[in-house]
Amino acid sequence: MDEETTAIEKVEDGVLLALIDAFAEQEAVLGGEDEEYCNWYLGILGDADAADTKIDEMYKKIKKGIASRRKGLQFRFGMEFRARVQNHIALQPGKKKSANFLTGKAGKRATRLSIDIIDFEKTVKWLYENGETEVLMAAVNKIQVDDVVVSTLFANLTCDQFVEAVGGLRKGPLLDLITSQGIEIDGVELRHPYDRFFPWNLDAPALEMGEKMPEITEGEDGGVVVVEKGSDVCL
Numbered sequence: 001m002d003e004e005t006t007a008i009e010k011v012e013d014g015v016l017l018a019l020i021d022a023f024a025e026q027e028a029v030l031g032g033e034d035e036e037y038c039n040w041y042l043g044i045l046g047d048a049d050a051a052d053t054k055i056d057e058m059y060k061k062i063k064k065g066i067a068s069r070r071k072g073l074q075f076r077f078g079m080e081f082r083a084r085v086q087n088h089i090a091l092q093p094g095k096k097k098s099a100n101f102l103t104g105k106a107g108k109r110a111t112r113l114s115i116d117i118i119d120f121e122k123t124v125k126w127l128y129e130n131g132e133t134e135v136l137m138a139a140v141n142k143i144q145v146d147d148v149v150v151s152t153l154f155a156n157l158t159c160d161q162f163v164e165a166v167g168g169l170r171k172g173p174l175l176d177l178i179t180s181q182g183i184e185i186d187g188v189e190l191r192h193p194y195d196r197f198f199p200w201n202l203d204a205p206a207l208e209m210g211e212k213m214p215e216i217t218e219g220e221d222g223g224v225v226v227v228e229k230g231s232d233v234c235l
Contacts, residue, residue, distance in 0.1 A: 120169065139170050
């Protein structure tokens with residue numbers, strides 16, 4: 001345990017002891033009525049719960065503001081930043097894809113081969129009808145199942161109900177099946193590796209201050225797809 005952690009724990013212990021002393025003083029002046037005592041105790045708990053709720057709400061607002069700040073920075077200055085990073089890398093010796101700066105690292109990074117499950121019902125049905133029950137059993141992620149359980153569930157539920165019962169599907173076993181046998185699975189799309197710019201994706205148009213910032217989603221090639229107008233750019 002480091003010195004900083006020890007110091008923090010000592011402060012927390014001190015605060016707790018101070019609170020206990022304060023509660024003891026309040027408790028000492030209470031009357032002897034059971035109802036008064038219970039109201040005092042429950043009132044303190046209620047205040048704590050209300051404070052918890054308020055902190056949670058503040059946390060969500062702060063997180064939303066941080067996300068807006070990131071998006072605003074990306075849309076306002078991202079393309080210029082990317083161009084300058086690429087210029088900097090081009091001046092470096094060798095075939096580097098990224099560069100280290102005093103405040104961080106930026107450049108391109110190769111993604112891995114991956115898949116997207118775009119239709120769970122088609123995928124589950126394909127695995128079951130093509131005898132890939134072992135893969136299906138390995139892919140479920142909520143309950144432990146065996147061959148009999150899979151057959152029973154599939155016989156008594158719709159595909160959607162089956163997927164809900166087993167908690168969806170993990171991608172790993174499906175990707176292993178695709179890469180080992182070179183087959184296509186219904187409802188599954190293969191995402192080939194590509195060089196993606198980081199620290200985040202910057203294939204997006206710049207915006208003028210005051211314009212509405214679009215909601216974005218990642219495209220197949222790592223580019224940004226503008227979905228709809230969202231919140232104001234906030235820097």
